[in-house]
Amino acid sequence: MKQRSIRVKAPASSGNLGAGFDCVGMALDWYGEFDFVMGRNPQESESTDGVSSSIIASMGERAFAASLAELGITVDTISVSFRGEIPVGSGLGTSAMARAAGITAAAHLAQRPEVRDELIDIGLALEGHGDNLYPAMYGGIHVVSSDPLTDALLDLPLSSPRDLEIVLLIPDFTMPTDESRKLLPERVTVSDAVHNMSRVGFLIGALYEGRYDLLRHAFDDVLHQPARSKIFSAMYPLIHAAQSAGAHGAYLSGGGSTIAAVVQKGQSKSVLIALEDCANEWNLSFTSRVCTIGSEGTHVVSDTGK
Structure with a gap:
């Protein structure tokens, strides 16, 4: 051909x-x-x-x-x-x-x-x-x-709301999913399972009802992020920095190492600065990007x- x-x-x-x-x-x-x-x-x-x-x-x-x-x-x-x-x-x-x-x-x-x-x-x-x-x-x-x-x-x-932006802080080190999964517990408690199920409910409600104040709770995971933080010490400080700067919520994207912060459209600058400042404090090399x-x-x- x-x-x-x-x-x-x-x-x-x-x-x-x-x-x-x-x-x-x-x-x-x-x-x-x-x-x-x-x-x-x-x-x-x-x-x-x-x-x-x-x-x-x-x-x-x-x-x-x-x-x-x-x-x-x-x-x-x-x-x-x-x-x-x-x-x-x-x-x-x-x-x-x-x-x-x-x-x-x-x-x-x-x-x-x-x-x-x-x-x-x-x-x-x-x-x-x-x-x-x-x-x-x-x-x-x-x-x-x-x-x-x-x-x-x-x-x-x-x-998929159009009035939100996603601020990405992308550390230069990789966290291949297959490797980071090895850190996850094989069993979880009933209370942890209920915690995550309720948070997914918050996520769906936040998206459909515009209750973006719920996103901080929706992103509060207890099944995988705590385990992955063991090889990414700056994970929770970055999440907290984004939220303190006005993000509706932040989380570890996939298996990492990217931190994703969800913000109101047009208000990404302060969150981006906060994430970059925190990354510098932890001596991380990184790139950053704002998406929708x-x-x-x-x-x-x-x-x-x-």
């Missing part, structure tokens, strides 16, 4: 949102771009910032190839490249972003965009984190959980050579 290139944009995402451990996730309006090129010898992945984009590109390629195999489509050589500034291993859903991009490109090539809903199981098998994959694929905030009778995932999109909730999920932006 002649050379053909499908360009896909996919968003970063923030998992857990505090107490919604492994079941709540949010897309961010911070996007990376993937080029899925067929009919050309593989080339080295590109990056705008020196991040190991080959890791992200290879994850996208695996999802693309697996999706094509499921659809019964054979193509010549595949080359996948990634461009973006989203760091790997920082709790911003880069693997889910890559899986969503690969699935979307394959569905587009098959001229069956609706098949993404069926192919998402491939992404879940590769990714393992539905709370990141669904927001990355469809945008917005989602509650995701498995059905014990069928093993299928249940997905509930939540209200990503309402647009993964989508094709161009298709050349078809």
Whole structure:
């Protein structure tokens, strides 16, 4: 076949949102771009910032190839490249972003965009984190959980307020999810389980009723953040600094190391300064960014050579 290139944009995402451990996730309006090129010898992945984009590109390629195999489509050589500034291993859903991009490109090539809903199981098998994959694929905030009778995932999109901003403090050190999960307790007490369940209720109520004063309580997790703070001593000081500066609430994004603070739109500056000052006090190297909730999920932006 002649050379053909499908360009896909996919968003970063923030998992857990505090107490919604492994079941709540949010897309961010911070996007990376993937080029899925067929009919050309593989080339080295590109990056705008020196991040190991080959890791992200290879994850996208695996999802693309697996999706094509499921659809019964054979193509010549595949080359996948990634461009973006989203760091790997920082709790911003880069693997889910890559899986969503690969699935979307394959569905587009098959001229069956609706098949993404069926192919998402491939992404879940590769990714393992539905709370990141669904927001990355469809945008917005989602509650995701498995059905014990069928093993299928249940997905509930939540209200995604437009009057909120997300302030991100991204330390330069990584906290790979698989590694940080080893710190989590195998069993939890009934009181801790009830604590987190009630906080997820607060989260849903806060989003639908505009009760942003509840977000501080909604993000108050006792299942995973305390354990992860053992390898991230500055985590709670950063969360407290953001809240003291006016954030509605703050939490560890995914498995870390990013701290996400939710603020009223237009009021991010003071929270950003507070987070950066706190990070400097703890001698952390970091980058920072202000986002909104990503309402647009993964989508094709161009298709050349078809």
